Amino acid sequence: MSSKILLSFDIEEFEMPREYGDPIPFDLQMEVSIKGTTRILDLLAQHDIKATFYTTANFATHAKHIVKRIVDEGHELASHGYVHDHFEPPHLKMSKDVLEEIGQVTVHGYRMARMAPVPEEEVCKAGYIYNSSINPTYLPGRYNKLSEPRTYFKREGVWQLPASVTPIFRFPLFWISFHNLPLGIYTKLANRALKKDGYLNIYFHPWEFMDIGPKKKYNFPFYVTKNTDDKMVERFGKLIEWGKRKGYEFSRTWDFVKEFR
Template identity: 50%
Template sequence: MILLSFDIEEFDMPLEYQGKIDFQEQLSVSREGLIKILNILQKYNAKATFFSTVVFAENNQDLIKRLLAEGHELGSHTWYHSQFEIEDLKKSREKLSELFGVEIKGLRMPRLKDVPNEDVLKAGYVYNSSLNPTFLPGRYNKLHISRTYFKEGNLHQLPASVSPWRIPLFWLSFHNFPVAIYRHLAKRALQKDGYLNLYFHPWEFMDITKASYQLPGFTCKNTGSAMEKRFDEFLAFLAKQKHTFATFSQFLKLK
């Protein structure tokens, strides 16, 4: 089973690297990237889960309605991407539910920020997918966390997939590893775990090499049209092997 997910947010990553991008451009980059994602998913009838900030969702309600109409799941990526208050957990879930008339069951924290389980449950979530059980220098060390789905009290935890050797399979790996190596690691994780949980962002499908963004090369390698081609071919590879694509809620029903 393949669990694809996308963090849809205002594209503020250039600001992390002292780059320049105004708010409207942040929204437009992510908007155009999301359209490309939805078109590729539609081609393979692949269902996915989208974690949206309220800021992005309010400004792109037509696309959120489209992804819901096409059978995808909507989760919360809190209110803003670059600032967070604990109250945003509940506020964002309720606002997204109010805007689109759906139950919001899942959370993914921006930049996979740690958040107490009791606060996530108190805010009304069923599951959290904010763990990458690997070591990323300068970001986090989660080597002590379970590689696969687990439950903590009443909260379901859905970590991002890593290989059996804890090599991460998230978006940066997808861009920077040779295709054959990435597919081999993904196949080994599938064989061991029975599913893959992979996450991406709309801006990866756009040309983000503008000098004004000041992004390091490893963040924008194989983005834009190269990412469209890689992602399309990867879904074709998975579909050819008869793997099922599912939303997180569909996966949890099986658990």
């Protein structure tokens, strides 16, 4: 069985500038996210691969045509909560219901905004089968998850699928690493995780595929804006081509979870 690359995208209203003091209006939030998601879908279609889209109910309600395209093109629709900047336990079931109504598919997976802690027993009660809300590494100012398992496990009745980190040192392989490392180094680290674990679970966002710099635009630090927009499209295409050359299989997360549940 070939090792699998699980590409996933957190599709949300682009409210991140508010973290850096920019009161971005909702219409612009949606515009950035819709255009970025469209670029992602075009790229995946070009390379004929499938991925998982963790989508907020708020985004889906205001961009039903994007949700329809995600589903129609064979990608997995999963939940990223009700809104991106606020969480309450009832949002788990509410977001699942909204996404299933709009997408006309069953939603199996959940990812908490910003990979924040989520009450896993509530995830189970809401009807999810898997949760991909753990980044099992240490990120100053964000989280310390070094005590969590590196690979999938079951807890509170839900399969937990952490984001991929390297063996031993647990270097995170998420979007910030992809932007800031030379691509050759990133793929070497990703290859270590694939060889050790048999899969790679990595995540990105629509705004990474858009023009979000320079710093004066949204006041983002350099490590957020580096290699975004057209550079991101180019680098991401090269990542896909690298995976294909290595013989790795690109898989939707739910298809992967079904193999071991």
